[in-house]
Amino acid sequence: MNAISQLTQTTVRFFVALLVLATFIGQTAAAETVSKISLSAKLTGGENVGSYVTLTCTSGRTGMTGTGALLGYNTRTKTSYNYPFTITKITTSTGSVVCTGNLASGPAVTLTVKPTTGAITFSYKLANGATVNSTGQGVFTSR
Secondary structure: OOHHHHHHHHHHHHHHHHHHHHHHOOOOOOHHHOOEEEEEEEEEEEOOOOOEEEEEEEEEOOEEEEEEEEEEEEOOOOEEEEEEEEEEEEEEEOOEEEEEEEEOOOOEEEEEEEOOOOEEEEEEEOOOOOEEEEEEEEEEEEO
């Protein structure tokens, strides 16, 4: 397959993903207009109750990517924490937007958002291989 054919396939996949994303968030505009998504959510269940997750992603030549953070306060140690992460891939799955990437320290991160309800699931892997899961509610926007 030549480079132009690969570029065409990648571009088509990108615009199809944007079209699906626009459908999930109730937009009627053309998929090309979805250039940014953001999320602000409070975790209410699981390991990180009381923490917050923020996320901002923008579209670019390689698809939609972005950054976020898990923010909170550890009542045991009396310290605030801020664990930044990057999002390297966004996909859709039956009414959900799935963002995957890595914490700055390396472990994998998955953030699943149901745009119609604002329900989220935030997961990351620890160094020992265990997965930490949290759920919550937030505001998901796109433009």
